[in-house]
Amino acid sequence: MTLLQIKTLTVRRGECPVVDRASLSIAAGECVGLIGPNGAGKTSLLRGALGLLPYEGTSTLAALPAKERAAQAAWLPQKREIAWPMSVERVVALGRLPYLARGMVLSPADQTAVDAALTRMGLLNFRTRLATALSGGEQARVLIARTLAQDTPLLMADEPIAGLDPAAQIATLQVFETLAREGRAVLTSLHDLTLAARYCTRLVMIGAGRIIADGPPREVLTPDRLAQVFRLHAEVLDTPQGPVVQPLGVLT
Structure with missing residues (x-):
């Protein structure tokens, strides 16, 4: 089942296309990693696909009314900040807003979803604590739980593991991997190429706004593409846990 399809999606900054005629589809059961250097267009592609930026082309999500779109796709932006002194549980419960009429309280089904999210992110013991009193990495986990x-x-998540310690990075990607195995789908931008290769079923490499490669991690992560797109001299080592990208130098 296709959950997102974009065709010839273009997002411009002024006259310059920062996403240039990108086409891809995301199906249930996939965990897709969007990779590319800073400024490649990853965030603009995600936001354009959601209709959060003006775009040309088509996106099945962007075409939906806002309430229906919120029931089809959850969005975790790159900029994450908890501004109000609410408990962790209340922040996570904000994820249920698309399903609540004005003035309604959480139903037992809503509370079950909140508890499941807290459990997945290892936050059950944090539920009554003020979210604003947590560390930056802990706040990031709270917003992922939301x-x-x-x-x-x-x-859809934009650099969700940025600022997390290594154990939390792995735990988060394991959650995404599990969601895909349960029949949902994840599209996430990542900078750690080794973790992307290990936990994503598919990688989409973007450079200068264009999709350069789309496929299984080992087929996408080649020394030639890493040199072309990232200006990186690197080896790609095969291990039982998946490909490991070993940077060796920067190409000039």
Whole structure:
């Protein structure tokens, strides 16, 4: 089942296309990693696909009314900040807003979704603590949990593991991997190429706004493409846990 399809999607900054005629589809059961250097257009592609930026081309999500779109895809932006002194549980419960009429309280099903999200992110013991009193990495986990509580078929996340310690990075990607195995889908931008290769079923490499490669991690991560797109001299080593990208130098 296709959960997102974009065709010839173009997003411009002024006259310059920062996403240039990108086409891809995301199906249930996939965990897709969007990779590319800084400024390649990853964030613009995600936001354009959601209709959060003006775009040309087509996106099945962007075409939906806002409430229906919120029931189909959860969105975790790159900029993450908890501004109000609310408990962790209340912040996570905000993920249920697309399903609540004005003035309604959480139903037992809503509370179950919140509890499941707290459990997945290892936050059950944090539920009564003020979210604003947590560390930056802990707040990031809370906001990921809020996205999980939305319980949508598709989760879209922009650099969700940035600022997390290594164990939390792996735990988060394991959650995404599990969501895909459960029949949902994840589209996430990542900078750690080794973790992307290990936990994503598919990688989409973008450079200068264009999709350069799209396929299984080992087929996408080649020394030639890493040199072309990232200006990186690197080896790609095959291990039982998947490909490991070993940077060796920067190409000039």
